[in-house]
Amino acid sequence: MKNKNFLQSLKCSFNGIVAYFKSERNAKIEFVFAILAFALGIIFKLSKTEFAVLSITIFFVIVAEMINTGLEKTLDLIDKDFNKDIKFIKDLSAGFVLLSAINSIIIFYLLFIDKILR
Incomplete structure (x- = not known):
């Protein structure tokens, strides 16, 4: 409708969004990391540009995870039995989430390492 x-x-x-954060374990973990990252950004006085990069990075991970979750649930509705094509799609989608998480680690390092070492 x-x-x-x-x-x-x-x-x-x-x-x-609320349903995602209530039902998915990874969402809760990502939320905690996002709060910690924003708190560190405040503590280390990130510039507006640095906060923008941090925000984009965090949202990219969450959006990737939400797309992955939706895709997995949709594929489970299509076929509950093992299907090599569905496995490939799920693995590809999980790989997208992994790449976004690796990117977030790189961005975190670039934004914070100098500030932490000072």
Whole structure:
């Protein structure tokens, strides 16, 4: 059913985000790391540009994980038995999440290593 208006669409989107964070273990872990990263950003007085890079990085990981979760759940609805093509798609999607997480570690290092070592 199509949403009647923008506010209804926004509510559905917000519900999806809340459901993701309530139901997925990785979401809770990512949320803790995001809070810690933002706290470190405040402690080490990141510039606006550095905060922008940090925010983009954090959101990229969360969005990748949400897409992966949605894709996995959709594929599970299609075929609950082992299927090599579905396994390939799931592995590919998990690889996307892994690459985004590796990127976040690199960005964290670049933003914070000099500040931490001082």
